[in-house]
Amino acid sequence: MTAIPKAYEPAASESKWYSRWLESGCFLPGSDSNAETYSIVIPPPNVTGVLTMGHVLNNTIQDILIRRARQAGKRALWIPGTDHAGIATQTKVEKELRQEGLTRHDLGREKFVEKACEWRDTHGGIIFEQLKRLGASCAWERNVHTLDEGYKNAVLHTFVELYKRGYIYRGLRMVNWCPASLTALSDEEVIMKPCKSHLYKMRYEIAEEPGQYIEIATTRPETLMGDTAVAVNPEDERYKHLVGKHCWRPFPRAQIPIIADAAVEKDFGTGALKVTPAHDPADFEIGKRHDLPTIEVIDEHGILNENAGEDFAGMDRAKARKVAAKKLEELGLLIATEDHDNNVGFSERADVLVEPRLSEQWFLRYPKVEESKDAVKEAMIRFWPKRWEKTYLHWLNNIQDWCISRQLWWGHRIPVWYRKDADRNDPQNIHVSVEGPTDPENWEQDEDVLDTWFSSWIWPFATMGWPNEEAMQTHELSKFYPTSDLVTGPDIIFFWVSRMIMAGLEFMGPEKETLTPEDIQARMPFKNVYFTGIIRDIQGRKMSKSLGNSPDPLDLIAKYGADGLRFGIMSIAPQGQDILFNEDCVAQGRNFCNKLWNACRFRQMSGEMADNSSIEAIAKRMDAKFFDEDDHAILGQLTQTLDAVNKQLNEYAFSMATQTLYNFFWGDFCDWYLEVSKTKSPEHKATSFAVQDLVIRQLLLMLHPFTPFITEELWHLLGYGPEDSFIQNASPGTAEGLSTALNTCGITLKPEALTTVEKLRECVSKLRAIKAQYNLGAKKDINFFYTADEADHACISAHTEKLKSMAGAASLTRTDDVKEAPASITPLGTFYIDLASAVDIEAEKTRLNKELEKLKGLILSAQKKLENKSFTDKAPEQVIAGVQKQLDENKAKSEEIIKLLGSFTS
């Protein structure tokens, strides 16, 4: 046994234990095939990403769950991995190329992908090292990346299967186009932001009635060159006479028809809508219904092209808006420019205005939508907190086909080949397979890659080897799927959670049109989804690089230790509420660890360590006849804590569990039990040490999922486990289990001891308070007198040493009557300080009167309650008894005060 240093030094301990854990392979699921399994798949971070506070929260929770499962003896598997983050990574690589004056096209596809791989391999994987610093106990040997060979095949297989099953199709559609990344985006990747824009009101001349005009309102005058109609609502009386006629589009000047379409809102603007089928989704639909021509005037970069006329060609869309408005004004066609608030789509990654653009893309009609709803509605998959179910169901109820193709080179290239120089609309000329055609020289592959989310929606089973039979065997998919818990943020409920559910239901069983509840149960990817809050700064802003308001978790670890960071963040993470992060909580976590360290250090310093190898070994060191109320109480509180923490963790109430542990350890164990144990007589010491050892043992076990490093360190320092075994191999167990173990060793806990201890504690607190009031706080030689009934007197006598030591008293003497002395009414009688002559009688009277007033209020409200017949008839007995007890106590106290006041003669 080594002596414990004065302050806990996390750094050395953390690196030591992490490498020992890795060496031993203890993060891998054991081989006991009878054991229950438990599994989690990590939400794959971006391969080139670095650890954020969000990751800290999310992965600490996963680590708590997996470590707890391991302690419970389950075969626990936490699969780590990363995704390739198509747009983000490609953008970074292209940026690097630009510094060399190159574009990806200069390199060509093959070279570019090579370069991107290189870039990923040098910059990637940092996050794994960071997660290790945090203590994450992932099965690193099982690390998966979405572009790994096996995983890649799984992604392509998914595409091919869904294509065969009729869920995937290619079509010319209006999509969300990102002019910065030059790719289509899914609806989910578009962020709507409120913008201060303008509503331009302009007029087009009626061709058939020169001099007559139709007024049109638009927020986008820069697209008017692509207008191919003006539309009004068929019910709109104002315009009925114009439908079927034409008006003049001012530039390039051309006649366009005035049509009627129900999609036009009568009340918006002027009720007349300019129709630009190439640049607006709603207009596109109108165009299809009325067979309108489609004129593209904005190119893929957001620049106007030659169709817009020579005045506009080559101009950026933002500038074109101003120029178009000016031109309208010059032509006398602009009637008004009004301020207008609207919501405009921005691309999630590049944060630029998304341009609706007509293009050929691949779409997925989602499979198993109804079953996915049922899985959650029927609580086969449970959401924590439950309210996210609404968001999930709402999305599924309004689900739109998913645009899965991206115009990128970094990702999974779509496994579709077209016969060279042949009609692509003829199915004969399309080949879809994972391997590709056998005569590749006659085919050309689709240029696009798949959305990154298309690779991560199969994460729960593709990480376990699917669809390769052999790999599924070695990875034990049949044992670890469905996974147990998923921990993620609600911001990716659509991107990821719902899609994983659909993918699981579609693929984790034979192809089937509709599923039974049993099928759903067997196929669903996880049983519980815990949604974390979003970490914000103290002003409530999201943490972001650009704001610079996000602390680097590694700095925090260096400053406070990984355990401090983990405990701190868990203590402020309320269930499903956003978190305002403040470094103070990490300091508190660090302080907690240091307190734990010192409690153990104190135990080690106060007496020889003995056999701590098991609960029974420790219990055998206890002698029931040396048990006092404090021993009973602390062990009783320990059992309560065991059950409370188990219950809280079963309900994912992490911050509550930290609170429970904190209160028990700091409040009950350190502040009281350890302190009173200092006064124990020599023959009581051995038993008291055993009690301390037992409490510390169970505490370390309960704390281990939260603070793995320090608990492992102390576990070994105090000799709880053999050298070659880890704390993860022991379970904190339950209250019942502990009581039984104690019983068999001849210890039966007395629950009523807790009441006595509460009285003693309150009594001590009162004595300290009255000392402090008279500035005697630091003095230990105060003589107290007290009046008490026989029962209280007996209790005081039994605990005299304890009371004296804790309150800082030289003596406690029972007496009949004391006059003109400061007094305090405690649950064990009225205590007087003997300094009669020095007392400021007036001040003492004021103090007592103040207390009396407060008591009077309490007495009155209790009396009123008890006199109320409805209350006594209807309230539960316990509540009535409680009020009665409170009333009696307060009455006694107030009588005591009145007596004290009477004792002041002046």
Next chain:
RNA sequence: GGGGGAUUAGCUCAGUUGGUUAGAGCGCUUGCAUGACACGCAAGAGGUCGUUGGUUCGAAUCCAAUAUCUCCCA
């Protein structure tokens, strides 16, 4: 426009089916080197639980309005 969430001490937040005197940490005030811990110990100040109604013997808690903030969807 639709939906979710929040509103409790100076700050950040607990408060689990309504029930005994509404709690914690930080901060603040005062005192303290006490058989481990100043990353500590002790004592204390500080709250009309956003507002208004309602249900109830009883409301921070349930219901309805309302205000403010926030998120998501359209």
